[in-house]
Amino acid sequence: xxxxxxxxxxxxxxxxxxxxxxxxxxxxxxxxxxxxxxxxxxxxxxxxxxxxxxxxxxxxxxxxxxxxxxxxxxxxxxxxxxxxxxxxxxxxxxxxxxxxxxxxxxxxxxxxxxxxxxxxxxxxxxxxxxxxxxxxxxxxxxxxxxxxxxxxxxxxxxxxxxxxxxxxxxxxxxxxxxxxxxxxxxxxxxxxxxxxxxxxxxxxxxxxxxxxxxxxxxxxxxxxxxxxxxxxxxxxxxxxxxxxxxxxxx
Amino acid sequence: xxxxxxxxxxxxxxxxxxxxxxxxxxxxxxxxxxxxxxxxxxxxxxxxxxxxxxxxxxxxxxxxxxxxxxxxxxxxxxxxxxxxxxxxxxxxxxxxxxxxxxxxxxxxxxxxxxxxxxxxxxxxxxxxxxxxxxxxxxxxxxxxxxxxxxxxxxxxxxxxxxxxxxxxxxxxxxxxxxxxxxxxxxxxxxxxxxxxxxxxxxxxxxxxxxxxxxxxxxxxxxxxxxxxxxxxxxxxxxxxxxxxxxxxx
Numbered sequence: 001x002x003x004x005x006x007x008x009x010x011x012x013x014x015x016x017x018x019x020x021x022x023x024x025x026x027x028x029x030x031x032x033x034x035x036x037x038x039x040x041x042x043x044x045x046x047x048x049x050x051x052x053x054x055x056x057x058x059x060x061x062x063x064x065x066x067x068x069x070x071x072x073x074x075x076x077x078x079x080x081x082x083x084x085x086x087x088x089x090x091x092x093x094x095x096x097x098x099x100x101x102x103x104x105x106x107x108x109x110x111x112x113x114x115x116x117x118x119x120x121x122x123x124x125x126x127x128x129x130x131x132x133x134x135x136x137x138x139x140x141x142x143x144x145x146x147x148x149x150x151x152x153x154x155x156x157x158x159x160x161x162x163x164x165x166x167x168x169x170x171x172x173x174x175x176x177x178x179x180x181x182x183x184x185x186x187x188x189x190x191x192x193x194x195x196x197x198x199x200x201x202x203x204x205x206x207x208x209x210x211x212x213x214x215x216x217x218x219x220x221x222x223x224x225x226x227x228x229x230x231x232x233x234x235x236x237x238x239x240x241x242x243x244x245x246x247x248x249x250x
Numbered sequence: 251x252x253x254x255x256x257x258x259x260x261x262x263x264x265x266x267x268x269x270x271x272x273x274x275x276x277x278x279x280x281x282x283x284x285x286x287x288x289x290x291x292x293x294x295x296x297x298x299x300x301x302x303x304x305x306x307x308x309x310x311x312x313x314x315x316x317x318x319x320x321x322x323x324x325x326x327x328x329x330x331x332x333x334x335x336x337x338x339x340x341x342x343x344x345x346x347x348x349x350x351x352x353x354x355x356x357x358x359x360x361x362x363x364x365x366x367x368x369x370x371x372x373x374x375x376x377x378x379x380x381x382x383x384x385x386x387x388x389x390x391x392x393x394x395x396x397x398x399x400x401x402x403x404x405x406x407x408x409x410x411x412x413x414x415x416x417x418x419x420x421x422x423x424x425x426x427x428x429x430x431x432x433x434x435x436x437x438x439x440x441x442x443x444x445x446x447x448x449x450x451x452x453x454x455x456x457x458x459x460x461x462x463x464x465x466x467x468x469x470x471x472x473x474x475x476x477x478x479x480x481x482x483x484x485x486x487x488x489x490x491x492x493x494x495x496x497x498x499x
Contacts, residue, residue, distance in 0.1 A: 018270060042361055096257035100267065107274040114281030121285030122349040126292050127357040129300065130369075133440040134362040156285075177493035184488070185282070192289075210445035212296045221293045227286025228321070228488040231328040234275055236491045241271060244257040248264035 017097075018104040026112045030155075034119050037151065040064075041143050049143035050135060065146045072154040079162050087169035094172070100244055102170050103237070109163035110233070116156035117189060121224060124148040129212045140200040153193045160186040173240035181232025188226015195219040284345035287321040291346060297442055299350070299372050300358070302417050303435030304446055305410070311466040314372050315406040316473045318346075319399060322378060323478045326385055326394070327485025336386035343378035347371060367417075368434045376409035377402040391482050399478035403471025407463050 041049075048056040088094070094102070124147055131144040164186045167174045174182070202216040258264040291299070294317040298310040326338035350371035358369040384398035385391070417431040428436075435446065 017267065038356070045361065096255045100257040104271075104274075107271065107278070110278045111274055114278040114285075117285035118281040118349070122288040123353060123357075125289050126296075126350070126353040127361065129292060129296060130353075130358045130362045130364065133300070133442055136441060178496045180492050180494055181488060181490060189285075210442050212292065212300070212442070213294055217293045221290050224286045224289035224293075225484070227282050228324050228485065230279060230282040231325070231485070231489045232491055234279060235328070235332065235489055237275070239491060245264050245268060248256055248258050248261055249268060 015101065017101050019108070022105075023108045023111065026108065027115055030112070030115050030119065034123070034152075037147055041147055045131070045143040052139035052141065061143055061146055062141065065141060065150055068146075068151050068154075072151075072158065076154075076158045076161075079158060080165060083162060083165045083169060091170060091175045092172050096244055099172060100241075103241060103244070106163065106167050106171060107237075109159070109166050113156065113160045113163050114230075116152075116159040117227065120148070120152035120156045121189070121192075121227070124152045125220075133212075137203070140203065149193065149196045153196075157186075157190045157193060160189065171240070173236065179233070179236055181229040181236070184226050185229035185233055188223050188229065191223040191226070192220055195223060280341065280345050283321060283325060283342055284349045287342055287346045288349045290320065291318055297445070300369055301364075301435060301440070301442075301446075302368050302370075302414070302431040303429075304442075305372070305414055305417075305431065307463040308466045310372075311407050311463055312470045314374075315377065315403045315467075315470045316477055318343075318374055319377075319381075319402050319474045319477050320481045320484075321346075322381055323395075323399075323481035324485030324488060326381070327391065327482045328489040330385055330389075331391070331486075332489060336382050338385075339378040339381040340375075343374045347374065364438055368438060370413070372406075373410050373413060374406070376405045380405060391479075395475050395478040395482065399475035400471040402478075403474040404467050406470065407467050 044060045048054070048060040051057060052061075124144070128142075128144040128148050131142065135142070164182055167182065168178075198219050199216065206216070258267060295313045298304045298306075298313050304310060322339035322342045325342050329335040329338040329341070354369050354371060355366060358364045359366050380401045381394065381398040384401070385394040388394060388397075414431070417434070418429050420427055421430050421433055423433055423436070435443065
């Protein structure tokens, strides 16, 4: 009887397998933040973002660029450093239930990665197309680029690398060796950011506004294909979860 | 970790865990594929997809199906051949079109003020349904490439026809005859306008008159078959679960 009571108490105090508060808070954090960003560019894109030589461009756009670059470096170093510093050095000795709990936390990271990729690669990238079809650029740092290249892309990179590091440092399935497709699914979309170098270098020769499908942009396309490696990550995860749950689902 | 220990307390909890993970996996696959497919599509066929005046009878019909069959073929290679899930193409296209519609409304219209009936996306849903049905019934990627790939190319123009037809009626403007879609473009000048004038409906194919769209669709269907094969194998490669030793990196 005493043992049963202890067991019930332990269950009640035990952390849930999926922390739904973390999951929905994360999703809402990106949604609210990007809604604010969209409002900001809607207002200050037209009023202060048309002439890069104007003083208001420096105030509203270049200062935003400097702030976001510094913030991203600090957040990336802090987050990645924390995940690595608090790594589990005995990852192979955890209980199956703890392993399942960590898989849920890992999937919370992956959900956030997907959400961040959507905002970066879909929402703000196509938005850049309509801005350039409307406004002829006089700088590499157009309002749409300051959001797309230097804010939304770093955010999905930070999220994706965090997810990879979490899996590598806390899950037995990833403890020995490196998952090729996990690396492709994180490093491929990451390479879209360095590819901005090619893009902007090309734009110093040509505006290229006349054709969004210009070959100069194909670097983005090639590295965008790497998102398909999420299928390999899913397969790896399904294998690991099947081992954990198979006998209970049989 | 003991093999005899269980990760869950009951079968009911195991089922609940499995269902919850299904939703998290689906959300992640949906959004990541959305991002990758959208950046691919907008930068390989985007101009023809953005504007009604670019949605002509030749290059739109040719380019859009060829560049859009890629991700559906790759995702089908994983979802059907590993999990027997018959919705790989529809998931891709649904993701792409949701991303496009959000963008066209909130950004093309909401930020740069192009009316939505000038910048709505192409409809890819009919082709995706056919592609999934052919794979589900045949369970053969070869048949899906040949029959489904060809159908993907051929169905594109008819699938968009109810939407685009009202904009392809002829109008006379300043003594010139052109389509209503052309007139929209005339009033909404973009940086892409000069390229549009250079590229749209040029060449001897225009002299074929009414046959331009079917000929273009047939050519597109031919290339779609080849692209499907290619991307099926991309999908297989991306579905691998291999690990490498990290010491060499």
